Amino acid sequence: MALIAQATDAPASIIRLHERDDVVIARRPLPAGTEVSPGVVLSTAVPAAHKIALRPIAAGESLRRYGQIIGIASADIAAGDHVHVHNLSIGNLEGGAQDPNAGDTPAKDYAIGSEVMPVVPVAEPATFMGIPRPDGRVATRNYIGILTSVNCSATVAHAIADQFRRDVHPEAMAPYPNVDGVVALTHGVGCAVAADGEALAMLQRTLAGYARHVNFAAVLVIGLGCETNQIEALIESQGLQPGPRLYPYTIQQIGGTTRAIAEGIRHIEGLLAEANQVERVPCGAEHLRVALQCGGSDGYSGITANPALGAAVDRLVAHGGSAVLAETPEIYGAEHLLTRRAVSPAVADKLIARIHWWEAYCRVRGASLDNNPSAGNKAGGLTTILEKSLGAVAKAGTAPLVEVLEYAEPMRERGLAFMDSPGFDPVSVTGQVASGCNLIAFTTGRGSAFGCAPVPSLKLATNSALWQRQRDDMDINCGTLVDGETDLDTLGEQIFQRLLTLASGDPSQSERHGYGQQEFVPWQIGVIT
The missing domain is CATH 3.40.50 (Rossmann fold)
Structure with missing residues (x-):
């Protein structure tokens, strides 16, 4: 199942992502009294990118966004109410991937390999100006x-x-x-x-x-x-x-x-x-391995930048390239969307095993995977880890999942891979680079400052307000998608082309600022004595 959000018909003030959704998303800050849908009037002011209930939802009832369950109402919610941490929680959903065709009961329906779509290679793969190494690999920087x-x-x-x-x-x-x-x-x-x-x-x-x-x-x-x-x-x-x-x-x-x-x-x-004795020459896109990251996410991440990056990843894979999704706690509750695309039971089982490892890891330490979203994510409109994860997996597009890697394990296959890692961006990207990624695509809705030498990072803003406020940190404004100025296919192509120019030596904004040396943060796991 591809989770590439497409807004359905709705007033200009809101976005409805799926016909089964119980909520809509505010396009901009909306005052109390705004009619967001026929008969649905805001009971209070709602910030941009936050959720609004379309119907009455009783306490204990599940609630959907992207057509998927994102949490359980922790209090009665009326139509027109602001839906957030005060009335929505993960409830008893922690630990269960969802069956999107089921009712309100979470189920571990991983449906392994049921939605694998074969990749159709392009007739003439794209090229970039790369740096060939004697062993046949191609560098994007030197x-x-x-x-x-x-x-x-x-x-x-x-x-x-x-x-x-x-x-x-x-x-x-x-x-x-x-x-x-x-x-x-x-x-x-x-x-x-x-x-x-x-x-x-x-x-x-x-x-x-x-x-x-x-x-x-x-x-x-x-x-x-x-x-x-x-x-x-x-x-x-x-x-x-x-x-x-x-x-x-x-x-x-x-x-x-x-x-x-x-x-x-x-x-x-x-x-x-x-x-210094190197020369950039035309090289096929099959030599590109892109680390997929999101940090400082907001309610727009799963609507604009993440699905647009997913569209670019589909293009990259069709051109023979590879991408690596990571941050296991940030696909938690959405892993069933990846197991359905696994090319074999062994690949799916390895992903499920990593999910179980994280569950045990948190359980032993008295922690919860719903400790994520962060304070900044919540300010940006994200409420539960399920909601965040459902938006985060959109970065991976629709390509088959060809392998699952341990942290920093070298990538062996071409196509889409998943690497186990924490959700903390510097730790996660460090592992992806160690796995062999030579480009980074990083989406952000709050304004993350990030780079990771020796690999260039492309920064994708999820909304136009961020783009205007922090433009010298961002490379592409994906807010144009929700602004109605472009469509998903066009934006995906723009990101793909920018990845090619970045790989060819054109500096990213992060590189211009000198980010990279301080963001090398290997995962610290185990006992320090």
């Missing part, structure tokens, strides 16, 4: 990276990278216009964890994904020397090959901080000339 095995070596890594900042030392990089920069990607862990535990294995998998990332011409890996995350063990366990393009060393081995900084500078100076 960086030199500095990774750290542990928090203790972060200062050294940043001190090295600072010597090659174009805004501070322009003379250092002036001879190398084809090198996008030198970036230090540091983190706060790497020690005081079990040497054979899940936390360390996940960190090593993430670091290895970055070490071999196609957008890095070369990488330094710097440690302290006595940490749990020993560089030798990292290299051996992940099958990495040390050499000039993967240069590991430790502060203790090299003789202290000053010498470690000098060694890093020396080595990078020796790499720059060769790294």
